[in-house]
Amino acid sequence: MIALMLAQAPDPNSLAGLTGLAMKAIFVENILLAFFLGMCSYLAVSKRVDTALGLGAAVIFVLTITVPVNWVIYNFILREGALSWLGMPDTDLTYLGLIFYIAVIAAMVQIVEMAIDKYSQTLYAALGIFLPLIAVNCAILGASLFMQERDYSLAQSTVFGFSSGIGWALAIISMAAIRQKLRTANVPASLRGLGITFIVTGLIAMAFMTFSGIQIK
Amino acid sequence: MQFLRNLIEKQRKLYHAPDAKLHKIWPLMDAGETFLFNPDSKTPDQGPQVRDYVDMKRVMMTVIFALVPCLLWSIWNTGAQHFAAIASMGAAEGYVAGWMQGLIFGDGYAPLGTATDIIVFGLQQMLPIIFVSYFVGLNIEALFAVWRKEEVSEGYLVSGLLIALIVPPSIPLWQLALSVAFSVILVKEVFGGTGMNVFNVALMSRAFLFFAYPAQISGDFVWVAGNGPTKLIDGYSAPTPLALGSAYQVPEEAAKDVSSYLHESFSWSDMFFGSIPGSAGEMSVLCILLGAALLIITGIGSWRTMLAGVIGIFVGAAILNLFDYSGLYSLSAMDHLVMGGFMFGIVFMATDPVTCPETTKGKWIYGLLIGILAALVRVVNPAYPEGTMLAILLMNAFAPTIDYFVTQANVRRRRKRLG
Secondary structure: HHHHHHHHHOOOOOOOHHHHHHHHHHHHHHHHHOOOOHHHHHHHHOOOHHHHHHHHHHHHHHHHHHHHHHHHHHHHHOOHHHHHHHHHOOOOOHHHHHHHHHHHHHHHHHHHHHHHHOHHHHHHHHHHHHHHHHHHHHHHHHHHHHHHHHHOOHHHHHHHHHHHHHHHHHHHHHHHHHHHOOOOOOOOOOOHHHHHHHHHHHHHHHOOOOOOOOOOO | OOOHHHHHHHHHHHOOOOOOOOOOHHHHHHHHHHHHHHHOOOOOOOOOOOOOOOOOOHHHHHHHHHHHHHHHHHHHHHHHHHHHHHHHOOOOOOOOOOOHHHHOOOOOOOOOOHHHHHHHHHHHHHHHHHHHHHHHHHHHHHHHHHHHHHOOHHHOOOOOOOHHHHHOOOOOHHHHHHHHHHHHHHHHHOOOOOOOOOHHHHHHHHHHHHHHOOHOOOOOOOOOOOHHHHOHHHHHHHHHHHHHHHOOOOOOOOOOHHHHHHHHHHOOOHHHHOOOOOOOOOHHHHHHHHHHHHHHOOOOOOHHHHHHHHHHHHHHHHHHHHOOHHHHOOOOOOHHOOOHHHHHHHHHHHHOOOOOOOOOOHHHHHHHHHHHHHHHHHHHHOOOOOOOHHHHHHHHHHHHHHHHHHHHHHHHHHHHHHH
């Protein structure tokens, strides 16, 4: 299958094509370390590994739901000619994309928030304000916009949403583990907190360039 | 000795007391003193602390000793490759001596490629690299030590030599200085100095060079050092085995075996003993194994990481061999092992006790993933011919994560056992 992924461009909706897309979204074009999307909650909630795991899971969930839902909205309501099933083939509502996407994301985040509140009070308390703030996490909106720009199919957008979330979670978990280790480090006073976190992010991104350049067709 | 001792005793009152004249720079004085003599202040015999003779200075010196074979080989091979290039170009005419050759042989020097010629050229090329690496790095360390009011730590002694050994022998010295400054400040000192860094200092400085000045650290023209001002052999193409392998296009009718193609240019023993073009000190597997033996016997390098890394590259090569593919895909694991900087990386970089996982299980996982990733990047990623550097850096980033999950698994297991 890997051979298929790398040799010739396989059918993008086949298993090989989707696996290639997933690998690309997780490693080669990691949404955080290559595009630097979703930095705010990444920097703020990466102090402990267990909260990072929780937020990572929440982001994976929200991304996996919102990208395909937004795909449906885009393809059946917004894009040019999408409303032909209503007898309006000339309407182009693409300019409403941002508002629709944000609305869907906000609704999903509400659901996640209620679920976490019910099932894990500790995680709810630990995530605090950053849970509702997933709604404005640019990684989530970014994934939907990438879906629109790259013209993914439904299967592709589901896989893309899920694996973008995995990539984001991977980055925040490694960051949280590093920050836990750095808790005892003698960092200069002026760099403590966000300063050193930015430097570490840059260095991790440099290490992630391991994968940049891999051609997955 | 007594003379030196007296000298230091005399100087000490200038800086030791908090109100002394030179107290601000006592870390520098202290570094000089502890470099020459055992410090007379030591941890008391009573107390709960670990009492061992292997302090950081000894650890660092052991690694330096382990690096000596590679260092000697880097001097020899730099010279040997240089004269081989001249011989193959037939261009000994108009040879202009470098600074050291001029100093030793005088004007009108015509090289014959004898052992003396080779060693002198190697020294002429390597000594400035080592000097610049140490000079820049240690000065920055000293500055930070004075600023922090801490003792100068010995950590950079190893990193400095490692950096000199993993850059091409033709590296421009200003670039080297820049990369050393980058990695000492941004990879080490901002994290709190020796023992606190998350990424390997030497590798980060090479990665910095690699991304900032790719023309001077990759390609086919940088691995053999030219002779100073005249650039007699400038433009002499000497691809490393890895570059040669990845450039290999399989003709339709030929067997898809890159190993035998490669062995036409470099035999396996060439690659094992290290008489191939490449970064200064990482070519000879034999020298690296000598160093590895010392590290393992003294218990300073983790044999688990090394073994796991070697297993990892075998696994990676085996997976890649499964594909009915041309080029590097069909490269055998034994070739992977002796080519490029893998052995050097896994012995001297991956075992860095600061940046590798602390748990035993974690070390196995870490080494294994480095091996697999290194093989994968070499073969699958067309952007980089060598993957060891980035594989280790990537696993550096995940080492704390591995540790976290191994410890959590331990906690869970114990909790279950103890109810």
